[in-house]
Amino acid sequence: MRALERLRGLRVVADPVALDAARWHGDDVTVLRIAPDDAFAIGAEGVDVDDPDAIVESEAGFVGAWLPVSALLAHIEWPLPTDRPALAQGSVANVPAKLWLPAEDGDGLLLTAASYADDLTSRLR
């Protein structure tokens, strides 16, 4: 499989409504909504979010790779979402992971915490 590479961006935890309206700074930003109040914006360099208590942190704790989704099916025991775009979260080969499925058909972005990178890579090899 393709090597997992470090993903950099911003991690923002904020009021969901404020997060919905957030303006992200940076080129080619991909916003993964991990939870209603939690977003990982890959490629973001800044954010305007209307929440004085928002937690905004640089994030380098994830690694990922774009892969054909079919290559992962044998390692997933849960149904993939049919809507696009979608962020699926669960175990891939029994490793906590996320799968970003963009609007257009094609590869998906497999993400996991960097601390799981070796385990996930060896299991998908």
Next chain:
Amino acid sequence: MTERSVPADAAPAVAAGRIIVDGRPVVFQAGDSVAMAILRGGEVPGRGGTLCLAGDCGNCLAEVDGTAYVRTCQTAARPGLRVERHPDGAMPELPVVAAMDLTATPLPATVEVHHVEVDVVVLGGGSSGRAAAAEAQRAGRSVLVLDAGAGEEIVAVYAGPLVVVRTLTGMLHVHAHEIVVATGAAEIHPVCPGNRLAGIVTARAAERLQAAGVDLGRIVSVGSPPAGVPVTSVDGRLVRFDGEGGRVRAVVTADTTGAETSMPADTVAVGLGLTPRDLLARMAGAVPVRVVGEAAADLPFPPVPTEGVVCGCMGTTVADLADAWDRGFTELELLKRASQACLGTCQGGACLPNVRSWIAARTGELPDPFTARPASRQITLAEAAADSYVDAFRRTPLHDEHLAAGARMDRFGGWWRPWHYGDTVAEYWAVREGVSIGDVSTLGKLVVSGPDVVELLERLYPCHVADIKPGRSRYALLLNERGHVMDDGMILRETETRFVLSFTSGGAANAEMWVRDWIDTWGLRVHVLDRTMSLAAINVTGPLARTLMTRAGLADPPRFLGHVHADVAGIPCHVMRLSFTGEAAFELHHPVDRSVELWRALLELGHDLGIQPHGLQALFGLRLEKGHVIVGMDTELDTTPRRLGMDWAVRMEKPRFIGRGSLERTAKLPDHRRWLGFTMPGPAPTEGSPIWSDGEVVGNVTGSWTSPLLGKALMLGWLRRTSFPDRVEIDGREAVVTPTPFYDPEGHRARA
């Protein structure tokens, strides 16, 4: 008695190759199973007993290509395949596990798993199975037929429904909407003296052998004769088999008057009737299945066995059944366990009808068969583990640095961590007398922020929180509603409305859920971000730690329990002035992608100070000298602050915090347990050692360490009795209950 003639077209004698049986080559023909090939060579695949050649019994088991307990009648012969017959009358030896590196990640499973989704899966490719499949296909449903004869051995039926199958190319997991069990019927095995001799086959097995052209010599048939096989049939009740050299030589029957007749034979074909092959249906339990054909038939039971081996797999005799019965095991499930009948490799496939018949003769009622459980077949660990994974253990960003430094890695708290770098004592002295760095990236790290954050933390923790000033921190226990210690860590205040909470490595995930649950429960306005895997942490500790920090550019280090955000060696860090080792310490939390850079910079800057990393083993010793608790290692599920001697960490004057009510109620009650320190001369005993007093075990050691500095064994452990003695016995030696900390009780060095 009836003689039958040999069909002229019986034997297509075309050699297809050789297998190796007990080191000797054996020729097989196209289509032969391993058992068939061995029988063709004039020998038996197992060590005696009636052969069914249908996969129902355990009488043809052998080791095949290194895997024991293989049903050779279900295994196709192929050139070069190596067969070792199991020892006569004994189980095969278990393979010796070589010295394994238990610190290494287990190899990934090598058995492939294929997944199939169908509407209907039919278990059995006989006539009833084919009929069921055709019916489903006519209804427009997708169907998969599994046939053991085609090398598809059904191992298990699970909820889902899921059918697990061993195939010639790996494991097959069939996810189906409907399961049809069409496994047919098995032949009843004879139970009488001599039934473990070689040369006895069921009627159907005789038919197969005849069709394959195997020379069975003079065949005598008892009961229903095999079709198309030249046999001499004998009438009457089967009494016994007589043999010589482990092989049958004659079969003895009796007529209605009891008069016995002995008929010489090279092979005895036994046709005692059929019994439903319903193991998979019984395994299904709550999983709905449809049972069709002979598997669902109501068939007559075998005659009551009176003598002989009833369970060939386990060697259980009828006398053994009677003995267990007389000891009170008068129910099938109990009798099975007490006598071991039906506990062998065939799971009752051959013996269950006979055992049920035997019980029915005693009780007047036929007992229901027992529940069948996976696996129906012997499978290897690799096959059982196929498509499953061991738990993932996280690696810190410094993992490779540790390996390069010669660390022995071990799993602890869900992470790979350096246990030591080759010399624990040297690592210890580096901390006590110089400077050392340790990887503490595994600690839980939670950011909490919001207008209600102080209210949240005051309710969560038993210590005061509101009076922690920005830039300061406080050690805290985390209690549950029962006042039991769940975890511990630091509360670090950054601003009026933002804090960082730290937790133990192993407890961090639970602590995070705990915090989030209470925020939801109380409806508080607090945001939470788990930074555990986004931030690494390096602990710089030792009397020369401040010197190193200054060299690394930290001009104004925080005082004890203070914390600042500052660059260290050019890397942005959250610098926390804490101490777990008992020496001055700076915990540097920093982005994971800068960790290797920081680690190397600190080693470089501290080179002339004799800096070296320390592993967990040294850290545990250092903390033990300070008497610091490790939650999860020293604590039990119902450990309270009082039992730990940590009442100081609980402020009962607070009106409200989780666990307060329980602590208040139990405060007036006598406590029967205490976590205490112990010392004694000599080396430290093993952790977990029992603690003795007056000839009784009164506790156990939770942590032990031979202190290089104090020159004696230090221990922490539990005493569980109301009268707490001053002296106890550990490891056969007298130990003295000793106040903690053992080292620097005033804490001057940590604050230095």
